[in-house]
Amino acid sequence: MSSTPQSPRAARAPRAKVPDTTRRSARSRAAILDASMELVGEVGYSRLTIEAIAARAGVGKQTIYRWWPSKAAVLLDALTAVVDDDGYAAALPDTGDLAADLKEVLRATVDEFTDAAFEAPYRALAIASAADAQLAAQFNERLQEPGLAVYAARLRAAQRAGQIDADLDVGLAVEMLLGPFQQRWLARSGPLTYEFTDRLVEMCLRAFTPRGTP
Amino acid sequence: MSSTPQSPRAARAPRAKVPDTTRRSARSRAAILDASMELVGEVGYSRLTIEAIAARAGVGKQTIYRWWPSKAAVLLDALTAVVDDDGYAAALPDTGDLAADLKEVLRATVDEFTDAAFEAPYRALAIASAADAQLAAQFNERLQEPGLAVYAARLRAAQRAGQIDADLDVGLAVEMLLGPFQQRWLARSGPLTYEFTDRLVEMCLRAFTPRGTP
Amino acid sequence: MSSTPQSPRAARAPRAKVPDTTRRSARSRAAILDASMELVGEVGYSRLTIEAIAARAGVGKQTIYRWWPSKAAVLLDALTAVVDDDGYAAALPDTGDLAADLKEVLRATVDEFTDAAFEAPYRALAIASAADAQLAAQFNERLQEPGLAVYAARLRAAQRAGQIDADLDVGLAVEMLLGPFQQRWLARSGPLTYEFTDRLVEMCLRAFTPRGTP
Amino acid sequence: MSSTPQSPRAARAPRAKVPDTTRRSARSRAAILDASMELVGEVGYSRLTIEAIAARAGVGKQTIYRWWPSKAAVLLDALTAVVDDDGYAAALPDTGDLAADLKEVLRATVDEFTDAAFEAPYRALAIASAADAQLAAQFNERLQEPGLAVYAARLRAAQRAGQIDADLDVGLAVEMLLGPFQQRWLARSGPLTYEFTDRLVEMCLRAFTPRGTP
DNA sequence: ATTTAAGCGAGACGGTACGTCGTGTCTTTAT
DNA sequence: ATAAAGACACGACGTACCGTCTCGCTTAAAT
Numbered sequence: 001m002s003s004t005p006q007s008p009r010a011a012r013a014p015r016a017k018v019p020d021t022t023r024r025s026a027r028s029r030a031a032i033l034d035a036s037m038e039l040v041g042e043v044g045y046s047r048l049t050i051e052a053i054a055a056r057a058g059v060g061k062q063t064i065y066r067w068w069p070s071k072a073a074v075l076l077d078a079l080t081a082v083v084d085d086d087g088y089a090a091a092l093p094d095t096g097d098l099a100a101d102l103k104e105v106l107r108a109t110v111d112e113f114t115d116a117a118f119e120a121p122y123r124a125l126a127i128a129s130a131a132d133a134q135l136a137a138q139f140n141e142r143l144q145e146p147g148l149a150v151y152a153a154r155l156r157a158a159q160r161a162g163q164i165d166a167d168l169d170v171g172l173a174v175e176m177l178l179g180p181f182q183q184r185w186l187a188r189s190g191p192l193t194y195e196f197t198d199r200l201v202e203m204c205l206r207a208f209t210p211r212g213t214p
Numbered sequence: 215m216s217s218t219p220q221s222p223r224a225a226r227a228p229r230a231k232v233p234d235t236t237r238r239s240a241r242s243r244a245a246i247l248d249a250s251m252e253l254v255g256e257v258g259y260s261r262l263t264i265e266a267i268a269a270r271a272g273v274g275k276q277t278i279y280r281w282w283p284s285k286a287a288v289l290l291d292a293l294t295a296v297v298d299d300d301g302y303a304a305a306l307p308d309t310g311d312l313a314a315d316l317k318e319v320l321r322a323t324v325d326e327f328t329d330a331a332f333e334a335p336y337r338a339l340a341i342a343s344a345a346d347a348q349l350a351a352q353f354n355e356r357l358q359e360p361g362l363a364v365y366a367a368r369l370r371a372a373q374r375a376g377q378i379d380a381d382l383d384v385g386l387a388v389e390m391l392l393g394p395f396q397q398r399w400l401a402r403s404g405p406l407t408y409e410f411t412d413r414l415v416e417m418c419l420r421a422f423t424p425r426g427t428p
Numbered sequence: 429m430s431s432t433p434q435s436p437r438a439a440r441a442p443r444a445k446v447p448d449t450t451r452r453s454a455r456s457r458a459a460i461l462d463a464s465m466e467l468v469g470e471v472g473y474s475r476l477t478i479e480a481i482a483a484r485a486g487v488g489k490q491t492i493y494r495w496w497p498s499k500a501a502v503l504l505d506a507l508t509a510v511v512d513d514d515g516y517a518a519a520l521p522d523t524g525d526l527a528a529d530l531k532e533v534l535r536a537t538v539d540e541f542t543d544a545a546f547e548a549p550y551r552a553l554a555i556a557s558a559a560d561a562q563l564a565a566q567f568n569e570r571l572q573e574p575g576l577a578v579y580a581a582r583l584r585a586a587q588r589a590g591q592i593d594a595d596l597d598v599g600l601a602v603e604m605l606l607g608p609f610q611q612r613w614l615a616r617s618g619p620l621t622y623e624f625t626d627r628l629v630e631m632c633l634r635a636f637t638p639r640g641t642p
Numbered sequence: 643m644s645s646t647p648q649s650p651r652a653a654r655a656p657r658a659k660v661p662d663t664t665r666r667s668a669r670s671r672a673a674i675l676d677a678s679m680e681l682v683g684e685v686g687y688s689r690l691t692i693e694a695i696a697a698r699a700g701v702g703k704q705t706i707y708r709w710w711p712s713k714a715a716v717l718l719d720a721l722t723a724v725v726d727d728d729g730y731a732a733a734l735p736d737t738g739d740l741a742a743d744l745k746e747v748l749r750a751t752v753d754e755f756t757d758a759a760f761e762a763p764y765r766a767l768a769i770a771s772a773a774d775a776q777l778a779a780q781f782n783e784r785l786q787e788p789g790l791a792v793y794a795a796r797l798r799a800a801q802r803a804g805q806i807d808a809d810l811d812v813g814l815a816v817e818m819l820l821g822p823f824q825q826r827w828l829a830r831s832g833p834l835t836y837e838f839t840d841r842l843v844e845m846c847l848r849a850f851t852p853r854g855t856p
Numbered sequence: 857a858t859t860t861a862a863g864c865g866a867g868a869c870g871g872t873a874c875g876t877c878g879t880g881t882c883t884t885t886a887t
Numbered sequence: 888a889t890a891a892a893g894a895c896a897c898g899a900c901g902t903a904c905c906g907t908c909t910c911g912c913t914t915a916a917a918t
Contacts, residue, residue: 234910236910237909237910263898263899263900264899264900264901265898265899265900266899275900275901275902276901276902276903279901279902
């Protein structure tokens with residue numbers, strides 16, 4: 001991805017493949033990211049083309065090929081930029097009521113995945129990741145895992161508060177909370193409703209909490 | 215003389231464009247399905263082309279376009295044929311030990327999704343479904359839901375045996391068992407191991423079983 | 429061409445390629461010829477297709493392929509039928525005034541070649557003949573030469589009347605009268621006007637008549 | 643950002659779609675013209691395909707479609723290039739003997755039209771011109787008329803020398819000399835022999851020369 | 857008076873070529 | 888050296904026809 005930091009010196013290697021980042025046009029970069037977000041919303045991932053991005057961005061094709069290896073990589077940068085700008089919720093709320101907190105956040109996530117402007121590029125990246133392991137690694141690292149981490153943090157807080165099992169595998173717990181949700185979304189195997197997420201939270205908490213608890 | 219005379223029979227065909235299924239070549243159909251399965255395994259979905267399928271099958275391209283709307287639709291038929299031939303496990307084993315039964319089947323599923331011959335077309339369809347709602351409906355109905363149904367049946371048997379809550383939402387329960395699995399697989403967010411599925415089953419059963427149970 | 433007479437017995441040859449003429453459907457034949465004449469006028473020769481002829485004629489494609497080797501052969505039969513029906517002018521007028529007679533007939537020919545209904549199939553055949561020597565032989569024999577023959581007859585009458593050289597090569601003379609005309613028409617190298625044909629006749633007659641004549 | 647900035651220069655190009663001629667690859671152009679000449683000789687016009695030209699030339703199909711509207715247009719450029727390179731006979735010989743000069747040139751033309759390397763593309767263009775008025779205009783202007791002009795020049799010289807009528811319509815005269823020839827060639831209505839052209843010249847000269855001359 | 861067996865309408869089939877679109881590379885011209 | 892522009896070789900697209908090949912079906916001839 002283009003985010004790999006490149007010192008100017010790196011370009012001095014005998015046959016430099018990587019262009020000189022310091023000379024990069026910020027204006028072009030922004031135009032490309034904007035155009036790709038717009039277009040993926042308009043036509044969908046499969047009909048998204050690099051030519052169209054370049055044309056919409058008023059940019060030469062080579063400028064895209066120089067800095068990104070694929071249209072998915074462009075989208076990854078574009079969505080990362082948006083998410084980082086919007087200031088990723090660094091933490092889940094912690095009202096002390098774990099169930100309420102999880103339900104609230106999952107309801108917000110339902111809203112997010114119902115918003116076409118966000119959904120389109122996110123789905124595009126999920127699709128591209130499913131097809132390309134290398135992209136998947138980047139996608140998971142840069143967009144998915146930060147999201148999961150805040151769930152994990154909240155669960156660990158609940159562990160410390162004794163609300164859930166101390167020896168609970170937090171990673172697995174997060175997968176149980178989000179896996180069914182993402183599956184419904186990506187495979188369109190069911191509607192994304194508050195009722196679904198609420199009941200999913202309730203069911204999961206039954207698994208997370210000590211058996212004796214009523 | 216040039217006016218097309220319409221026999222009553224011809225007039226009964228209300229919609230034009232639809233080819234005559236009775237004249238369809240079974241040989242060609244089989245060759246196309248075989249070729250598409252082979253090729254998706256060899257080159258992956260994104261490099262799978264209808265031209266290559268036609269060439270491999272020894273068939274004209276039009277014969278594919280006549281009967282299928284997309285390469286994904288071909289794969290859906292191909293995989294459906296394979297699954298139906300192999301005799302879908304109509305039911306999960308029922309040894310009385312729900313945890314053991316679920317673990318066994320999920321372990322088998324791990325094996326299945328580790329087998330490239332099965333994985334490639336299945337992933338291809340999952341990708342295509344993520345990109346195309348219409349295909350997704352077909353994919354879910356014809357391949358996913360039959361698979362889920364056997365889990366649901368086993369859970370309902372366990373309900374009758376009093377092993378899990380009588381008022382458990384079986385559909386949701388199945389999503390909890392398979393969602394995290396499929397998510398790991400499709401998004402490559404983690405390894406598909408027996409350990410993972412075993413622990414997933416254990417966690418889920420804690421959610422499914424009556425709270426009082428130790 | 430389909431005009432080759434075939435006795436029923438010929439079909440008894442070990443591997444009969446030639447279908448049984450006696451069973452041929454006159455209705456289909458007529459519909460095909462009509463349709464081909466219509467279509468060549470509507471879309472031109474290069475866009476004329478056998479499928480379209482069959483569809484317009486309400487006939488199976490095989491019925492065309494059974495009886496004709498090419499779409500040009502169909503047109504040749506079609507135009508022959510029309511020309512024969514219209515009763516080919518068996519002879520040029522002979523008023524005694526050769527120049528006037530030739531001018532009149534050439535003016536009529538100008539009219540004919542300006543009529544789209546006649547021009548389109550005729551041009552189609554001329555084009556097909558230019559590309560296919562075998563068709564050319566048929567076209568010349570069945571459509572061109574009968575036309576030329578009437579000119580030759582008229583010139584021979586003029587020879588007998590002493591109006592043109594007795595040792596004139598009548599065949600060449602006919603070519604001189606019609607070659608420039610057909611060339612203009614086919615190559616579109618100039619307009620087909622009465623003035624052109626009148627002056628062509630006058631020039632040719634200077635070549636045909638005895639030198640002493642003023 | 644996505645609005646396409648238009649430099650004044652770019653705005654001066656009134657019509658879109660037209661590719662930039664200055665960037666055209668001379669190498670590709672030459673390869674395409676060569677390949678089309680070769681192929682039309684090998685397989686004939688009707689079996690000449692743009693795909694085959696592109697393949698033989700080592701060129702993408704789009705490079706042909708970008709610069710030429712049809713395979714006939716390619717051939718027109720190809721033949722024009724050959725003819726211009728070979729240095730079109732700028733003038734007929736003028737030995738003072740008009741008959742001899744015309745016979746000599748027509749005999750040379752017979753040779754030319756008997757040479758397959760020249761005949762094939764020329765016939766191809768004649769066929770395409772017969773089918774397409776727009777191409778015909780180009781063909782006549784760029785290949786036919788320059789050829790006719792040299793005949794016209796020679797006839798005008800003869801006029802000045804008093805050998806043929808001063809008021810002879812030179813254009814018509816040229817059509818009389820070449821029309822029967824081209825007709826025989828294109829329609830294959832007779833053999834192209836020296837005897838034919840010699841007698842054609844003699845006949846025409848009888849029409850061109852003053853009546854009193856023996 | 858049936859039985860053949862042909863022609864027939866219909867259209868699926870294996871192919872070829874079409875003309876278009878997008879890819880990723882390369883070259884030109886202009887900052 | 889990067890950028891806009893876009894020509895290029897390539898490959899796949901989805902379509903249109905080709906000419907062949909079954910399918911019932913009518914229909915005329917030969918049983």
